[in-house]
Amino acid sequence: MHAKYSSTKDMLDDDGDTTISLHSRASTTTRRPGPEHTEHQAPSSVWRPLTLTVLTLCLVLLIGLAALGILFFQFYQLSITQQDSISQKEERLGNLSQQLQSLEAQNRKLAATLQRMAENLCRELYNKTGEHRCSPCPGKWKWRGDKCYQFYKESRSWQGCEYFCIAENSTMLKINTQEVLEFAMPQSYSEFFYSYWTGLSRNSSGKDWLWMDGTHYSSELFDIVIDFTSIRSRDCVTILNGKAFSKDCRELRRCACERTAAAVRPEWLY
Structure with a gap:
């Protein structure tokens, strides 16, 4: 029996050694990290500074x-x-x-x-x-309304007077209002029958009378005396002693010109 007990104890001792041996191995395994644990720790140490950055x-x-x-x-x-x-x-x-x-x-x-x-x-x-x-008119020009007038003594044909007035920076006389009529007709009185050409004419007998600017003559202002016994063309109008006459444009008559008056300067009043 003593032998049997010893045998049993020996078996227990062997088991204890086995147990201790297993425990020691487990402890050793726990303390000594394997390759897998090392791989998990390495990335953590690398990403930490990157994260901070x-x-x-x-x-x-x-x-x-x-x-x-x-x-x-x-x-x-x-x-x-x-x-x-x-x-x-x-x-x-x-x-x-x-x-x-x-x-x-x-x-x-x-x-x-x-x-x-x-x-x-x-x-x-x-x-x-x-x-x-x-x-507002040049010297010796007559001021009437808003126009200046000059009745020259030199005699020319109707076309000659046209050119003469243009050279004087003016146009031939135009009687288109009652005021101008009342002013111009008295200028035509002369002891020696010197009549003045006006800017009224026509292309040929039977045509309309037109002023130089193209406006039509008004018979309400004055009548034109036409000598039907004359065989000459009578396509230009003169004024003499308060009346208007149709005459041959080539005849020599005095020139009547008009131009627009300048503005009156107040300083000229002193």
Whole structure:
């Protein structure tokens, strides 16, 4: 029996050694990392600084974006302020422009009023003396209405008078209103029957009478005396002793010219 117990103890000892041996191996296995554990730890040590670097860059970008946002907001506020200032200046400029236009309109009205007053005063002075330095017509030209007239003593054909008047910066006499008629006809009285050519003519007998500017003659103002017994062409009109006559355009008559009067200058009144 003692032998049996010893045998059993020996078996237990063997099992204990086996157990201890297994435990030792397990411990050794736990303490000594294998190749697989080493592979898992290596990537962790590599990604950690990269992660910190990326986070740092993100932080820098966020700070930069925040700074840009602040600058953009400041520029936006500045642009709004400048636009308001520009709008106010444009509004002021518009008001000044309207005021200037109003002043210019008033100035034109005042100038026109002054011109009418000067012209009326000059006419009174001219009518009293027959001539005055304020007259808007050249020397020896007669002022009537808005025209200047000159009745020359030189005799020419109708076409000759046309050229002569053009050379004097004028045209041949045109009687198209009652005022001109009342002024021109008395100029035609002459003791020696010197008549004056007018700018009235026609292309041939039976055609319409036309002034040099192409307007038609009005029989309501005056009649044209036509000598039907003459065999000559009678296509040009003269005035003599208050009447109008159709004459041969080649005959020599005196020239009557007219031109537009200049503006009366107020300083000429003094």
